[in-house]
Amino acid sequence: MDRSWPRLDGVRRIAVLRPNAVGDFVFALPALHALKRTYPDAELVFIGRAWHRAFLAGRPGPVDRVAEMPALPGVGVPPDAPADAHAIALFIERMRGERFDLALQMFGGGLYSNPFLMQLQARLTVGMRAPDAPALDRWLPYREPINRRLALLEIAGLAGAWPGPLPMPELAVTAIDRAKAAQALPPGAGERLVILQPGATDPRRCWPPERFAALGDMLAAEGAQIAINGAPAEAALVQAVAGGMRHRAVVLSGTPESGGLDLGGLCGLLERAALVVSNDTGPLHLALALGVPSVGIFWLTNLLEGMPLRPSGLWAALSVRTRCPVCGQDNLAQRCAHDVSFVDEVSVDEVAGLARAALAASAA
Known part of the structure; x- marks a missing residue:
């Protein structure tokens, strides 16, 4: 052909x-x-x-x-x-x-x-x-x-279209986006903002909330301001991460009317971030499109499917588990009925090491 x-x-x-x-x-x-x-x-x-x-x-x-x-x-x-x-x-x-x-x-x-x-x-x-x-x-x-x-x-x-240089950022952030982000979280002088994204549409792709909390405490102790983002439906998950931390974190999981962010406001906040740590979900890919250094926690084939064309901005933690820890069924060809994490074999120390490397690279 x-x-x-x-x-x-x-x-x-x-x-x-x-x-x-x-x-x-x-x-x-x-x-x-x-x-x-x-x-x-x-x-x-x-x-x-x-x-x-x-x-x-x-x-x-x-x-x-x-x-x-x-x-x-x-x-x-x-x-x-x-x-x-x-x-x-x-x-x-x-x-x-x-x-x-x-x-x-x-x-x-x-x-x-x-x-x-x-x-x-x-x-x-x-x-x-x-x-x-x-x-x-x-x-x-x-x-x-x-x-x-x-x-x-x-x-x-x-259709006859072939790529030239890919623009960076790939996605425009508007003044309205920045204003929404500033309303939800006013920018501070010299802020070193780290955004944690603990949710995902597929529970198998979700790193445990207690590990996000442990990571948040590590980075907060090293001078980062931690914000935890999630959709309104993920409010309980976001609160679980924040509640598991010893350090204060900003919670951003409600509707815009209750202090959360819509998608544009999230882009405005991502633009300010020094780092995003996320499961394989939409906000991670928004961050990568905006050129924000990002640590992504991936389940096997999702890394192949979601690898950006500029991979230098992504630090990937990968789980190679394919069998459900509950029933043992291989989930590559067919999904079993259990909503359990397939990425919980990724350790806090591994993600923390990647996060520190990403922060160091962005500061260089």
């Missing part, structure tokens, strides 16, 4: 389908930048979720506009989720009226997403294809595990 595709002429509007979570959006940034660099005069429309629309509104970058799609079974929600057929039909009709020149499927193997993309009737459709998915005009075979950023860049290549 010839994979050297020329730039398409007369491109005025590009659709990118990727309605998923924060880390997944960050993985797409190199591909989005490549598309915008190749087609600078085209409008890039990101088909995503409500949080994409709120987060990207007014934010400089490769995305010009977000089209918030309704819940579509198999595309952003489970295949058996209820669907509003009328809302889906209206959205497809509206997107078809945009007369896209390029439409890129950047959401999985395409069993559900490829038929949706094809209904937009773009001049050219590209993306990945699992064996059971319909073919787009240009496609690549879908495989796992794989580096997500590189895979999405390869999809952009099917």
